[in-house]
Amino acid sequence: MASIRQKGGKYEVRLRINGRSISKTFSSSQKAQHYALSVELGFDEPKTQPTEFETTDLTLSEALWNYHRQCGSRKKGVRQEKERIVALHQYDWIEQSVTAITPTHIRSMRDELIAKGRSGSTVRLMMSTLRAVYRFAKNEWGLDIGNPAAEVKMPAPPTPRSRRLLPTEHDALMKALGQCRNRYPRPAAQLSLETGLRQAELLGLQWDDIDHDRGIVHLKDTKNSHPRWVPLTQRAREILRQLPRDSERVFPITRSLLIQAWSHALARAGINDLRWHDLRHEALSRWSYHLGGDVHKLALISGHRTLQMSMRYVHPVQSEMLAANNVFSIMGNEKNFCISVK
Incomplete structure (x- = not known):
């Protein structure tokens, strides 16, 4: 039977498995309980x-x-x-x-x-x-x-998020990320906004995956296991050039460190309801605009296997919708300008 006690703001788990004493410390009581349960259930056996x-x-x-x-x-x-x-x-x-x-x-x-x-x-x-x-x-x-x-019937799938990064939020967020003690969270967020890479793809990115001459990134290990090539914008190349190359990985940090830095940065910037994955949504929405809404090309960059997923990132701006509405109005009144010829 595991015992959990609070020690210096941490939670220490102590238990014995097959006569062997095990002790491990966690930042929260929930994580400690989950660890104790998984070990007692013989997950490692x-x-x-x-x-x-x-x-x-x-x-x-x-x-x-x-x-x-x-x-x-x-x-x-x-x-x-x-x-x-x-x-x-x-x-x-x-x-x-x-x-x-x-x-x-x-x-x-x-x-x-x-x-x-x-x-x-x-x-x-x-x-x-x-x-x-x-x-x-x-x-x-x-x-x-x-x-x-x-x-048993499953709950209805949630409405897909459409949260985008506001221009005013961008500057505040980058400033807050720049105040992190670790140097990597800020450029990681910047590169995410330029490329639309997922968080796991960013953290797994290696320098050998980048073709600087052609300006592309080759992602071998993706969410759906299908490799893809992602183009690098001029801004993305500048971000990469400013990073040290003293490790195989472009961002030699852990996921937990990045999540913690992200949470603290949002608090400092006063930004609510913004997730790291929303940076990918913002990036792909920008790519969609520059590609003229071409979902086939967008899917090559995003790595989506269906066009339905890529369509989520096509956000027509209000001016474009009004222009389209004017065209349809003219087409609808076209008969007024026709001359009958016998």
């Missing part, structure tokens, strides 16, 4: 794949962790999936047999999460994980079981 003989005794908890071990390494969101599995262990029924779980269990979890104010996308991801586990257990482990999670 190898387990064998369930067999048909073990089906009646296989709990949903065991199925989740076995699924994660076998599939997690092949996914981009392995960290997020682990967090969802840990979060699912707040429910007592997770320790029941996979055959004992009913749609009622899944439905009650969905309704409880929504009542707590969790976003529709978060609830959908939790339910999708459960659906995937049951599907994997049937197709890969050969278990003769149903899929109770698939019988």
